[in-house]
Amino acid sequence: EDQVTQSPEALRLQEGESSSLNCSYTVSGLRGLFWYRQDPGKGPEFLFTLYSAGEEKEKERLKATLTKKESFLHITAPKPEDSATYLCAVLSGGYQKVTFGTGTKLQVIP
Amino acid sequence: ETGVTQSPTHLIKTRGQQVTLRCSSQSGHNTVSWYQQALGQGPQFIFQYYREEENGRGNFPPRFSGLQFPNYSSELNVNALELDDSALYLCASSLVNSGTVEAFFGQGTRLTVV
Numbered sequence: 001e002d003q004v005t006q007s008p009e010a011l012r013l014q015e016g017e018s019s020s021l022n023c024s025y026t027v028s029g030l031r032g033l034f035w036y037r038q039d040p041g042k043g044p045e046f047l048f049t050l051y052s053a054g055e056e057k058e059k060e061r062l063k064a065t066l067t068k069k070e071s072f073l074h075i076t077a078p079k080p081e082d083s084a085t086y087l088c089a090v091l092s093g094g095y096q097k098v099t100f101g102t103g104t105k106l107q108v109i110p
Numbered sequence: 111e112t113g114v115t116q117s118p119t120h121l122i123k124t125r126g127q128q129v130t131l132r133c134s135s136q137s138g139h140n141t142v143s144w145y146q147q148a149l150g151q152g153p154q155f156i157f158q159y160y161r162e163e164e165n166g167r168g169n170f171p172p173r174f175s176g177l178q179f180p181n182y183s184s185e186l187n188v189n190a191l192e193l194d195d196s197a198l199y200l201c202a203s204s205l206v207n208s209g210t211v212e213a214f215f216g217q218g219t220r221l222t223v224v
Contacts, residue, residue: 004152032211043114043200043215044153087152091211097166098143098202098213100152 002027006088006101013078013108021073021104023088032091033071034098035064037084044087047073078108113137114203114216122222128189131219133201135182141165142184143213144176145200153200159184188221196223 003026013019025033032051036044048057050066057064061082063074073086085103092099113136123129135142141160145153155168159178173189182203188195198220202213 034212036215041198041218041220043116043217046212046214049212089152093166097155097158097168098153099155100145102150102152 002090002092002099004088004090004099004101006086006104008104009102010105011107013075013106015079015108015110016077018074018076018078020075021086021088021106023071023073023101024069025071025088025090027090027092027099029092030090031093033066034089034091035062035071035073036087036089038087038103039084047086075106078106080108080110082106083108114201114214116199116201116216116219118219119217120220120222122224123191125191125193125223127191128187129191129221131186131188131199131201131221133184133186133203133216135184135201135203136214139203139205139214140182141204142178142182143202143204144184144186145202146170146195147198147200147218149197156186191223193223196221 005024007022035047038044048064053068085105087103089098089100115134143158144156147153157167158165162178177185198218200218202215204213
């Protein structure tokens with residue numbers, strides 16, 4: 001069964017203090033790894049898809065990387081508006097079943 | 111804005127009742143998936159519909175059922191509601207066989223069972 005573990009569960013940063021979120025996964029036949037951002041009471045907002053080890057993608061202050069066992073979401077010089085829960089998920093199998101981790105709740109303090 | 115809309119946004123039901131949640135997929139998408147998200151947890155896969163047929167199911171009992179219509183809108187039905195069914199229900203649409211695998215989520219329906 002696919003498994004996704006995210007760490008840390010919660011992270012508190014000062015504005016401008018860069019850090020990384022970790023996503024470890026166990027899956028047979030990875031078809032894609034996703035990062036989503038979720039604000040309280042809202043649906044997840046798509047950020048990135050990574051397909052193979054060594055791939056990297058960037059969007060504003062966020063950069064996602066992928067190895068064969070884990071993915072990192074690097075946040076450079078975060079701002080308070082980056083505060084949210086960041087979800088990692090993997091896609092495997094012949095249909096669109098996505099397995100999510102429990103998320104990292106990020107708080108950026110001014 | 112993803113183009114995936116869900117209704118209603120909030121709902122309160124009594125234990126034992128039945129509920130129907132609705133989802134309108136993003137234009138051009140042919141696949142819809144439903145997820146249940148309990149407070150503080152990641153979304154859990156309920157099932158997926160592709161071309162109006164169930165195309166995969168997670169560990170949810172048969173009282174969770176669904177429909178996909180020719181216009182790719184979808185419904186999630188839950189019978190005999192239990193207190194533990196209280197959660198945020200998310201719909202996600204995607205375009206299978208497009209070469210990409212991203213799923214885009216709606217804002218969810220918050221269901222409270224009392």
